[in-house]
Amino acid sequence: MMKWKRRLCALLCAGLICFGAAGGAEEGGEAAVQNAEDEEAFKLAEALVKRFEIYAENYDASEEEWKSWETIVADSQIEKWAEYEAIPLPNAWFDCHWLPGNVYVISEPLHEQLACAFLIPGEERALLLDTCTGLQNIREVTELLTDLPVTVLNSHDHFDHIGGNAPFDEVWCYNDPGAVSHLKLGPTGKEMEEIQNREKSVRVLSDFFGVELLDRIPGKAPTGTVEDGQVIDLGGRKLEVLHTPGHQRSCIMLADRENGLLFTGDMFYPGLMYCMFDDSSFPDYVRSIRKAANLAREIGAEKVYTSHNLPEASLTDLERFADYLEGIENGEITEFETEDGYRIYQMDEVYSFEMVGEGAEPMTGFSVPAEGTETQDE
Numbered sequence: 596m597m598k599w600k601r602r603l604c605a606l607l608c609a610g611l612i613c614f615g616a617a618g619g620a621e622e623g624g625e626a627a628v629q630n631a632e633d634e635e636a637f638k639l640a641e642a643l644v645k646r647f648e649i650y651a652e653n654y655d656a657s658e659e660e661w662k663s664w665e666t667i668v669a670d671s672q673i674e675k676w677a678e679y680e681a682i683p684l685p686n687a688w689f690d691c692h693w694l695p696g697n698v699y700v701i702s703e704p705l706h707e708q709l710a711c712a713f714l715i716p717g718e719e720r721a722l723l724l725d726t727c728t729g730l731q732n733i734r735e736v737t738e739l740l741t742d743l744p745v746t747v748l749n750s751h752d753h754f755d756h757i758g759g760n761a762p763f764d765e766v767w768c769y770n771d772p773g774a775v776s777h778l779k780l781g782p783t784g785k786e787m788e789e790i791q792n793r794e795k796s797v798r799v800l801s802d803f804f805g806v807e808l809l810d811r812i813p814g815k816a817p818t819g820t821v822e823d824g825q826v827i828d829l830g831g832r833k834l835e836v837l838h839t840p841g842h843q844r845s846c847i848m849l850a851d852r853e854n855g856l857l858f859t860g861d862m863f864y865p866g867l868m869y870c871m872f873d874d875s876s877f878p879d880y881v882r883s884i885r886k887a888a889n890l891a892r893e894i895g896a897e898k899v900y901t902s903h904n905l906p907e908a909s910l911t912d913l914e915r916f917a918d919y920l921e922g923i924e925n926g927e928i929t930e931f932e933t934e935d936g937y938r939i940y941q942m943d944e945v946y947s948f949e950m951v952g953e954g955a956e957p958m959t960g961f962s963v964p965a966e967g968t969e970t971q972d973e
């Protein structure tokens with residue numbers, strides 16, 4: 596319990612200090628001013644930690660909940676997030692950071708998925724790549740960031756990317772009948788369990804911060820679909836759609852050639868990547884990652900923007916990952932661990948890859964069949 600508490604306190608402190616530091620003394624501020632503000636932020640953080648300690652003492656949480664929080668806090672990589680320029684938000688549920696290339700990343704630090712959505716402004720409209728879990732209204736955040744009309748485009752149709760679609764007028768996804776149905780229906784019963792999983796303790800921090808979470812995440816029928824190679828013109832900024840199936844059939848990436856940016860969605864990010872769903876395909880995954888690595892090099896993207904854990908990864912790592920997957924495919928890489936029948940390949944300390952092993956069944960409940968073929972599971 597103590598170890599968990601220390602880590603959580605670190606998370607609370609870092610969050611608050613980032614917030615405090617981002618709030619002022621940016622332009623021409625003297626070091627003394629900055630120090631005074633840091634000190635003030637520390638004091639606030641200390642008070643917050645005290646308050647949380649009292650709260651935790653009285654909180655009726657199971658041992659499992661404390662443990663899972665320890666994992667979430669350990670995975671949250673606060674120090675690395677602190678390197679990005681934070682944009683203060685009034686809502687503790689979301690974090691927002693500004694990234695090179697005029698891109699905002701909006702994340703949910705209190706949810707175990709640690710999913711990232713990207714707001715990409717052009718001159719006439721902005722594109723929001725993904726909307727996180729939908730437990731809170733992400734549109735309230737985008738409205739603080741831009742006055743432009745916002746079009747949502749989902750990198751694929753998993754719950755932690757489509758959850759916040761409903762409040763937006765324009766919502767697009769890849770032209771896949773299953774994805775279209777999924778967006779329309781919203782998260783499946785299985786996905787709702789993942790979103791709200793009590794043992795994974797989303798409730799602890801949301802309760803502490805007084806953030807009220809939705810019980811039901813509404814779907815939204817897409818108002819448009821995109822194809823491989825399609826160019827989306829935001830006015831003064833063009834984004835190119837790359838169909839990259841593997842993790843899910845509907846996976847796309849987005850390339851901003853002029854600014855040398857590639858958004859990789861769930862196909863590539865620092866962490867454990869998944870290819871064990873009933874609509875995953877390993878051969879597709881291998882081809883898609885090579886295609887992405889080639890394009891990233893072609894457009895001079897030294898870093899790519901990623902959808903979980905941290906908002907970016909290096910081109911070098913993406914290329915290494917392409918080689919690694921090809922190594923698995925051609926039988927050169929044979930070392931893996933087995934968990935619940937699934938194989939976990941560890942490329943290095945950061946990147947790993949999970950796929951269905953021999954005799955195991957793919958994971959179901961995270962996609963829906965195309966409309967007309969079957970009904971949703973709940």
Ligand SMILES: [Zn+2]
Nearest residue numbers: 751753842861
């Ligand atoms: Zn996904």
